[in-house]
Amino acid sequence: MNTKPTFTAAMIQMRSGLFPEPNFDQGSRLIREAAAQGADFVQTPEASNIMQADRVALFEHLRTEDDDRSLSGYRDLARELKIYLNVGSLALRLTAEKAVNRSFLIGPSGDILARYDKIHMFDIDLGGGESYRESANYQPGETAVITDLPWGRLGMTICYDVRFPALYRALAEAGASFLTVPAAFTRKTGEAHWHTLLRARAIENGSFVFAAAQGGMHDNNRETFGHSLIVDPWGTVLAEASGTEPGIVLATIDPANVATARRAVPSLQHGRRFSLVDHKSPSDHLHLVRGSA
């Protein structure tokens, strides 16, 4: 295994369809390719196992964590290739009514080192008839998760979580140098927000951001943005998929850049120095008279 101070990270861009088996074939082929190119850490996107809009069909294909063949297949693959594998997320059955959107960190032994259940549900009306109700099928997690890679600590998140900066600040304050944001961003919000949100999370937390993405037109009629990214703690994009095609992007990661960026701009240490006053509350009004118009 790699014992150098630096490592190679690879983002797998996918176009998941309606059925777990071909999705696993697509993912594992690209993971093998990444490992062949020297990747030590590989991430797959959100919904690596299935993208299915119809609830009945979705639940027909969902398995529990213990019975999921994609998960056991990815564990075997991590062991065979001796890589750290972040399966960005798998949809898994939790109960008869609810699923969970769960991200895994699998070690080179094939063991599951950490799991994270997506906290923030994408319940959105985008306009033009484009609506999402993730919470109708999925039970949100309630726990932020941090774990260890040989090269530093890793904070795990998923997709829409990226819009909630307090989660990333909590992970960075708990020691994360690497933040994972596997995603299935919509084309519309991706065009407007994807690079900005990911670079902001990297810059404000002095952390690497890893974001493997779904891309293109899926069989469930969803269109996703692609542009899988690796961002360094200074906000520089180290690698980016050029569009929506399935494939891999790689970058060499030097964990020392975390300390360098945080020394240059110590915003993590300068945070949380305020209290908040509501000018509508009479008792607090006086505090604001001087400062506000």
Ligand SMILES: O=C(O)CNC(=O)[C@H](CS)NC(=O)CCC(=O)C(=O)O
């Ligand atoms: O449902 C599936 O099949 C897979 N899961 C997703 O696509 C998820 C939940 S609907 N997508 C997002 O969170 C998009 C967030 C986004 O696009 C934004 O924050 O702008």
